[in-house]
Amino acid sequence: MNKLLLGCVLGAGLSSGCLFVSDDPGPARRADFTGALVVDWSINGTTNPDRCDQSDATSLRVSVFTTSGDPVGDFVDDCAAFSTSIELDPGSYYADAVLEDAAGHARTTPVPIDDFAIRGADTFSVPIDFPASSFY
Secondary structure, rough: OOHHHHHHHHOOOOOOOOOOOOOOOOOOOOOOOOOOOOOOEEOEEEOOOHHHHHOOOOOOEEEEEOOOOOOEEEEEEEEOOOOOEEEEEOOOEEEEEEEEEEOEEOOEHHHHHHHHEEEOOEEEEEEEEEEEEOOO
């Protein structure tokens, strides 16, 4: 490659330009090493969007933690989506999920998502349900 680069420098005055091509792919894209937690939820066993309105729930909040207890983040999605995907780096985690009203106040007791691992570009899917008894 040094000869090619030297040729570009020496020939710069004789030609209109030089093309340099590298075989180095550069840094790995985030999607190459991250995985996802996919949470599919239901309200009292159904994914009817009317249940969100009836329960005054506008969003789902998933709080993710490392297994050592460090917070990773809070991830919010529309209640009526009934599914969300959260991108996570490889590691071991746990989480909890609550339905919230428009002001961000919990409408349900937390539903725990027990320990899970992301090992790379994989997906961990978990279904959860908010039974009628979980609402305030």
